[in-house]
Amino acid sequence: MNDAETTAAPAETSADVPTGVPIDAPADAHALDARLSALDARVERTNELLQRMLAEVAKTPSTHAIFVDAGYVHAAAGLLVTGTEDRRSFDLDAEGLIEAFIDKARTIFADSRLLRVYWYDGARRRIHTPEQQAIAELPDVKVRLGNLNANNQQKGVDSLIRTDLESLARHRAISDAALVGGDEDLVSAVEAAQGYGARVHLWGIEAAEGRNQAEALLWEVDSQRTFELDFCRPYVTRRPVTTYENEGEPPPSREEVRFVGAQIAATWLAERGRDRLAELLPGAPYLPGPVDQDLLVEAERLLSRSLRGHASLRRALRDGFWQHLKTQY
Structure with missing residues (x-):
């Protein structure tokens, strides 16, 4: 065989064999398709769950x-x-x-x-x-x-x-x-x-x-x-203003008022407790304004008599109140 015949043989060129493509390209393509399909399924499932959640919220x-x-x-x-x-x-x-x-x-x-x-x-x-x-x-x-x-x-x-x-x-x-x-x-x-x-x-x-x-x-x-x-x-x-129909009668005695003060003190102590009593004792024989006012109003209700203008009876009322509290401390 001469040189002409040797050179005449067709040579395999780069155009005939694609470059940069591995021999197992078809297998990789199938794997990619599978992954994309799985991803699509997951997205679809997520959308379905979101739709259900939104429906429940609605x-x-x-x-x-x-x-x-x-x-x-x-x-x-x-x-x-x-x-x-x-x-x-x-x-x-x-x-x-x-x-x-x-x-x-x-x-x-x-x-x-x-x-x-x-x-x-x-x-x-x-x-x-x-x-x-x-x-x-x-x-x-x-x-x-x-x-x-x-x-x-x-x-x-x-x-x-x-x-x-x-x-x-x-x-x-x-x-x-x-x-x-x-x-x-x-x-x-x-x-x-x-x-x-x-x-x-x-x-x-x-x-x-x-x-x-x-x-x-x-x-x-x-x-x-x-x-x-x-x-x-x-x-x-x-609330209706309290009227005292027996105002023409003699006022109650100091002992009667003192007893009412003790009654009110017993109720006061049951509702408020010994801690509140401990706060009150240092001020004896004086009462805080709101407590003194409540005492007077309740006593007048129980006695059906006004104690306004009867300073000695109001003192007896406070005495009865304090007397009971001190016996309980």
């Missing part, structure tokens, strides 16, 4: 709760209807008022369900009074108690409201909160709830004069609503 109604500062309600409604904030001067139909709040919320939050009503009040040593016990027994109502100091001022109520508002909002238990109150200390409670996505709506009672809700609170909430005199009037009733 079927779940939003939820609201009502938070009532009872101290604010008594003061504002009492002043508006009867002209006084003194609880001893009027009766508040708490059950009727709570039901009215629930009805109003049902109208405002039409597509929402009620979780419950929280009723915040103060009590000595956080022990329920008979009135508070009756409220606690109402359906869908939770009574939460702060303390009362020597001047009958609530302590700890605002912190209870903040704790409940923040906790319920954080756990997505409520979407809307109706807050009946006016104290500036509630601003932090509103901010905490809003931080978790809940909307807070401030409800107030018409002020007899001026304003009975803090401006900072009004600025912070999502909406405001005021209940006027006609709304409040059915639930607030002034």
Whole structure:
């Protein structure tokens, strides 16, 4: 074979054999298709689960709760209807008022369900009074108690409201909160709830004069609503002024008044406890103004006689009160 014949033989060129493609390319392509198919299936499954979850969420109604500062309600409604904030001067139909709040919320939050009503009040040593016990027994109502100091001022109520508002909002238990109150200390409670996505709506009672809700609170909430005199009037009733039909008779004796003072002291001690007594003793023989006033009012009720203008009988009343307390310490 000559050189011409040798060079004439066709040579295999780079155009005939593709470069950069491994010998097992068909197998790799099948594996890629399989992985893509699996990925598509997973995406489809995820979309299906999301659709189910969204469907369940759509079927779940939003939820609201009502938070009532009872101290604010008594003061504002009492002043508006009867002209006084003194609880001893009027009766508040708490059950009727709570039901009215629930009805109003049902109208405002039409597509929402009620979780419950929280009723915040103060009590000595956080022990329920008979009135508070009756409220606690109402359906869908939770009574939460702060303390009362020597001047009958609530302590700890605002912190209870903040704790409940923040906790319920954080756990997505409520979407809307109706807050009946006016104290500036509630601003932090509103901010905490809003931080978790809940909307807070401030409800107030018409002020007899001026304003009975803090401006900072009004600025912070999502909406405001005021209940006027006609709304409040059915639930607030002034107590009748006590009349003493036997005023023409001789006044009771000092011993009789002293005995009544001891009776009242026994009830006072049972309701408030020895810790409160320990706070009272250093001031003997004087009583804090609110305690002395309560003592006088209760004694006049039991005696059906006025002790106003009878200084010696009032001293006997205090003597009987103190005498019983000291024997129990």
